[in-house]
Amino acid sequence: MSIKIENLVYKYMIGTPFEKTAIDDVSLEIKDGEFIGLIGHTGSGKSTLIQQLNGLLKPTSGKIYIDGEDITSKDINLKKIRQKVGLVFQYPEYQLFEETIFKDVAFGPQNLGLSDDEILKRVRRALEIVGIDFEKYKDKSPFDLSGGQRRRIAIAGILAMEPKILILDEPTAGLDPKGRDEILEEIRKLHKEYNNTVILVSHSMEDVAKLVDRLIVMYKGKNILTGTPREVFMEIETLEKIGLAVPQVTYLVRELRKRGINIREDIITVKEAQDEILRLLRRDKND
Amino acid sequence: MIKDITIGQYLPGNSFVHKLDPRVKIWLSFIYIIILFIVNKYSGYIFIAAFTLITILVSKIPIKYLFKGLKPILWIIIFTAVLNAILTPGITIYKIGPVNITDKGVYLAVFMVLRLIFLIVGTSILTLTTSPIALTDGIERLLNPFKRIGVPAHELAMMMTIALRFIPTLLDETDKIMKAQMARGADFETGNIINRAKSLIPILVPLFISSFRRADELALAMEARCYRGGKGRSRLKQLKIEGRDYVAITFTILLMIISIVSRRWSI
Numbered sequence: 272m273s274i275k276i277e278n279l280v281y282k283y284m285i286g287t288p289f290e291k292t293a294i295d296d297v298s299l300e301i302k303d304g305e306f307i308g309l310i311g312h313t314g315s316g317k318s319t320l321i322q323q324l325n326g327l328l329k330p331t332s333g334k335i336y337i338d339g340e341d342i343t344s345k346d347i348n349l350k351k352i353r354q355k356v357g358l359v360f361q362y363p364e365y366q367l368f369e370e371t372i373f374k375d376v377a378f379g380p381q382n383l384g385l386s387d388d389e390i391l392k393r394v395r396r397a398l399e400i401v402g403i404d405f406e407k408y409k410d411k412s413p414f415d416l417s418g419g420q421r422r423r424i425a426i427a428g429i430l431a432m433e434p435k436i437l438i439l440d441e442p443t444a445g446l447d448p449k450g451r452d453e454i455l456e457e458i459r460k461l462h463k464e465y466n467n468t469v470i471l472v473s474h475s476m477e478d479v480a481k482l483v484d485r486l487i488v489m490y491k492g493k494n495i496l497t498g499t500p501r502e503v504f505m506e507i508e509t510l511e512k513i514g515l516a517v518p519q520v521t522y523l524v525r526e527l528r529k530r531g532i533n534i535r536e537d538i539i540t541v542k543e544a545q546d547e548i549l550r551l552l553r554r555d556k557n558d
Numbered sequence: 559m560i561k562d563i564t565i566g567q568y569l570p571g572n573s574f575v576h577k578l579d580p581r582v583k584i585w586l587s588f589i590y591i592i593i594l595f596i597v598n599k600y601s602g603y604i605f606i607a608a609f610t611l612i613t614i615l616v617s618k619i620p621i622k623y624l625f626k627g628l629k630p631i632l633w634i635i636i637f638t639a640v641l642n643a644i645l646t647p648g649i650t651i652y653k654i655g656p657v658n659i660t661d662k663g664v665y666l667a668v669f670m671v672l673r674l675i676f677l678i679v680g681t682s683i684l685t686l687t688t689s690p691i692a693l694t695d696g697i698e699r700l701l702n703p704f705k706r707i708g709v710p711a712h713e714l715a716m717m718m719t720i721a722l723r724f725i726p727t728l729l730d731e732t733d734k735i736m737k738a739q740m741a742r743g744a745d746f747e748t749g750n751i752i753n754r755a756k757s758l759i760p761i762l763v764p765l766f767i768s769s770f771r772r773a774d775e776l777a778l779a780m781e782a783r784c785y786r787g788g789k790g791r792s793r794l795k796q797l798k799i800e801g802r803d804y805v806a807i808t809f810t811i812l813l814m815i816i817s818i819v820s821r822r823w824s825i
Contacts, residue, residue: 322737325741327737327740327741350743350745353740353741353742353743354743357741358741360734360737360738360741363738365735365764365767365768366735366738366739366742366760366764367764368759368760368763368764378739378742378743378744378760379742379743382742382743382744382745383743414767428742429741429742432742432743
């Protein structure tokens with residue numbers, strides 16, 4: 272499912288001395304099945320932007336089209352939009368409330384008015400995607416689990432609604448490196464398998480560099496850079512100016528080039544750097 | 559929607575009223591309330607109105623803002639006025655079906671409305687011009703004499719400070735949880751009263767859990783910084799009664815004398 276945003280503006284607390292423009296004339300397009308990384312510093316407007324995409328916030332001006340349908344119009348069925356656009360909030364484990372994991376994951380599908388069979392099927396599938404054993408955990412209380420597992424349950428709660436567009440706001444915030452890698456891997460697999468549109472909000476370049484097809488960089492409510500990770504990370508100066516860092520290997524490559532080593536410039540993952548350095552070393556040996 | 563609540567809000571400022579000692583402000587508000595109930599003639603309210611208006615002007619609070627705070631209690635005011643007007647025995651001056659509106663009833667209703675409005679406006683001025691910290695500081699000092707009979711003054715003040723501190727946090731949190739559940743298709747606006755009450759569970763449970771977690775973390779953080787209750791605790795800002803406090807006290811006492819005298823007037 273595609274998303275098209277036209278001249279979106281959002282202002283907080285209009286008409287008070289505290290008025291603030293959170294989104295400042297943003298236009299962008301996201302194609303069906305694309306894996307997008309939305310990055311920006313705290314307060315850059317990323318969270319405000321994604322809340323508009325399923326109608327939780329109404330834009331001050333501008334239009335948003337989900338699959339060609341204008342969701343900013345007055346007579347839109349918001350429930351339908353929220354089924355199509357699944358939004359996982361930051362620290363989603365704090366929204367769990369049911370006695371059992373099954374009931375909690377089933378909350379979304381139930382609100383959609385699905386049959387019991389369908390709900391069971393969806394909960395099973397959603398838990399499987401996030402790597403939680405259905406039989407073993409379905410009757411346990413979500414509050415008995417570890418933080419990382421609770422977050423998976425919460426993500427499964429959105430996945431069970433089977434949204435065509437999945438938006439995750441900092442899904443790895445506060446997790447240890449292992450938990451972070453696992454969740455990112457599950458998201459990657461999910462995207463590969465179902466080929467839905469995924470928007471991953473993050474401020475960690477390392478996280479998104481190896482995952483996404485395209486990056487959207489936000490700064491002070493504006494969309495200042497768009498492109499493949501490779502293209503975006505070449506703009507080291509711009510990114511540093513707005514307080515974002517490129518992946519550490521990119522810095523390493525730049526240092527090496529400064530010292531006269533003829534290494535490829537557009538390296539963004541550790542794996543690429545490893546291959547390239549090995550290639551250079553082997554070539555030197557052969558000379 | 560939850561952000562419209564203005565009760566207990568503080569408008570930072572630097573006016574004469576803002577700078578008054580919080581203890582003095584609490585005492586004067588207390589006296590002001592007593593004055594409202596001493597006055598039993600309309601003429602007395604002219605002086606109260608003048609006094610209140612001058613205080614508002616000096617404090618530089620936008621009058622519009624004060625009246626916005628009256629909106630939530632508008633129904634209580636109307637309800638009180640109507641009940642007084644129809645339930646007080648006296649000479650009937652107007653009749654709607656079985657309901658009698660009496661002269662004494664109208665007289666009392668106007669009094670009640672005036673008292674309620676001045677009560678809310680007066681106490682709003684107190685909270686609007688006093689930061690929560692200063693307010694609880696003042697309360698703690700005022701309760702100090704009662705420590706001897708076992709009133710935990712410091713603990714009460716600390717509890718109030720913490721409660722006030724967490725109001726905005728909890729409002730934010732509620733907003734966040736509501737949005738998260740709405741993203742899962744929850745509906746808080748339609749359905750009958752039972753369904754609507756049920757739909758609050760997905761908000762209340764996470765809210766309670768996070769409140770307990772916050773309370774726990776706060777207690778640990780306070781202990782880690784060696785908090786041991788009020789005994790022997792020194793303070794950063796010493797409260798001191800100054801010239802302007804005496805000015806405020808003088809004016810309030812003047813109002814009190816006028817209001818006592820006004821009881822003998824004819825209207």
